Amino acid sequence: MQYSSSQIHFLSLFLLLIIVPSYFSFPLGHNHNPEEPPVLDHHQKTYTGHNFLRPYPTILRTSRRELITASASSKVVFNVHDFGAQANGGDDTKAFRNAWKKACSNSEGKTVELVVPKNRNYHIKPITFSGPCKSQVTFKIYGTIKASPFLLDYERDSSHWIMFENLQNFKVEGAGTGIINGNGRKWWENSCKVNESLPCTSAPTAVTFYQCNNLDVANLRFQNAQRMHLTFQKCALVKVLNLIITAPGNSPNTDGIHVTETQDIRINSCRIRTGDDCISIVSGSRNVQASDITCGPGHGISIGSLGAENSEAQVSDVVVSRANLIGTTNGLRIKTWQGGSGYAKNIRFENVLMHNVTNPIIIDQHYCDQEKPCQDQASAVKVSGVVYQNVKGTSASKVAVNFDCSERFGCQEILVQDVNIVPLNDEGITTASCQNVGLRDRGIVSPKCSSQK
Structure with a gap:
């Protein structure tokens, strides 16, 4: 019996539809995710992602692309x-x-x-x-x-x-x-x-x-x-x-x-016991975060010194959070030399505990670390946008808060919120000294500035 060419073509397609699915064993009605990649089970040497039942053909176990990827990740x-x-x-x-x-x-x-x-x-x-x-x-x-x-x-x-x-x-x-x-x-x-x-x-x-x-x-x-x-x-x-x-x-x-002239730095979970600042952040630094810091002995956590030898300084966007200061000479300090220029701004100290700290909170715009006395100068590094929030502990000195700011520029936009620093061993009282500072209080604050400019 002879078949026409159209009939032969039809029979070929029919046989192909029967044989090919049978050989590859695709289960009917398998509802897999078409975007899910195949996962190779190394014990069974089968692809489980698409539910292949037969072992993957040996000739294709390691493709050229897989070799390149393995080499690149070595x-x-x-x-x-x-x-x-x-x-x-x-x-x-x-x-x-x-x-x-x-x-x-x-x-x-x-x-x-x-x-x-x-x-x-x-x-x-x-x-x-x-x-x-x-x-x-x-x-x-x-x-x-x-x-x-x-x-x-x-x-x-x-x-x-x-x-x-x-x-x-x-x-x-x-x-x-x-x-x-x-x-x-x-x-x-x-x-x-x-x-x-x-x-x-x-x-x-x-x-x-x-x-x-x-x-x-x-x-x-x-x-x-x-x-x-x-x-x-x-x-x-x-x-x-x-x-x-x-x-x-x-x-x-x-x-x-x-930290100097550095941007986008995160300091986390560090214990620091030294003879000077635990962390010091100086000019050119921006977006600095320090959290979960244990400090002491030492000089505390400092911004500065800034503006030495009439230099220009810029520090901004600093957050110190969850710090524990023990037996340090300073707690949270910003220090600038007279005669400098530039700024220290957008600085936040929050959730800080102190014990036996001599100067718990201090901004010193008359910093002088040299043998000869520093001469009075009108210019200064501007300090603004500083927040002290949820700072508690004990002070080893009577003056627990000291804002000693320059007469010309002063310290601007200083916020003290929920700050409570008491005397060590409950002896006497703590006080605050505030010169040339634009200050706001929120919540319970002790000690408080009696007057500020």
């Missing part, structure tokens, strides 16, 4: 020991420098880790870790990095010990065991603030991040910095989390975290 790990670090009391600077060069220049993986092993002590001289790097680098410090104690090692640069500069998408993590020790005792002994017969000279900041963007620093311990422990300079998009920073209460200029 991680490359370098260990400082592989580059000669001994952790035996000798100088490991060269090993760290070579390990960094290799890690920063590596482009084989999407992410690169540089590891400092746990339970080891490494001694290094001043060093700079420079970018940009070819991949996202994470510096994992599980052991201890300790500074050289020899002052002559800092002849080339007496201002920095460890410097990270020009890095993007960079992380430094310590998993709670990593320690950066500035070994600062010799520097403190040679400070004019400890021995007034000595000339005043600079000392190195322990760790400086310079021009770094999208930066994370987390779960580390910093100890005994030569000067400041940790500085962020000209950085942006910074997260600082779970740091423990310690130095003796009499160690000079050992600020915990110093």
Whole structure:
């Protein structure tokens, strides 16, 4: 029997409709989501997302695209020991420098880790870790990095010990065991603030991040910095989390975290015990948030100093929230030099507890930290838009609130709301001293300014 061409075409289509669905075993009436991607069950080697019952064909198990994706998401790990670090009391600077060069220049993986092993002590001289790097680098410090104690090692640069500069998408993590020790005792002994017969000279900041963007620093311990422990300079998009920073209460200029010319920085869950400001925020800094901070001993949390040597300063949009200050010489402080210009504005201190703090709330526009007395000057950094909300605790001095503002500009738009600071051990009363300040009170406020300009 012969078939016409149209009949042959019809029979071919009929057989195709019967055989193909049967072979691939599509269940009738399966109501899957067409946008749901298939999920590979590695135990059954079947695709469960679309309910395929047959194993995925071996020839298609690893596509070229999957190979490229796997390669791009791979991680490359370098260990400082592989580059000669001994952790035996000798100088490991060269090993760290070579390990960094290799890690920063590596482009084989999407992410690169540089590891400092746990339970080891490494001694290094001043060093700079420079970018940009070819991949996202994470510096994992599980052991201890300790500074050289020899002052002559800092002849080339007496201002920095460890410097990270020009890095993007960079992380430094310590998993709670990593320690950066500035070994600062010799520097403190040679400070004019400890021995007034000595000339005043600079000392190195322990760790400086310079021009770094999208930066994370987390779960580390910093100890005994030569000067400041940790500085962020000209950085942006910074997260600082779970740091423990310690130095003796009499160690000079050992600020915990110093923020300068930096925008969009978040400092969270840090414990800071030093000889100077726990956190200091100076000119060029904007959108700074510090929360869950435990501070003391030290000089408290400070905006400034600003305007030194008749300079211009700008600080704005600062929030300090959920801070606990214990035994500090200052609590919440804004300090500016006479003769400066610019502004400090939009600053909020909220939900703060204090215990045994000498100057709990202070704005000092006559700040003077030099041997010679500062001369009176008309110009000043303008201070405005400052809020103190829900601040409570005990004061070690009679004057718990001190607004000492400039005669020419004064402090404007200062709001004190629900503030209650009582004497330590309930002895006597606390007072407020207010000069040249535009002030508003809300809620229960004690002590109150009796008069303000």
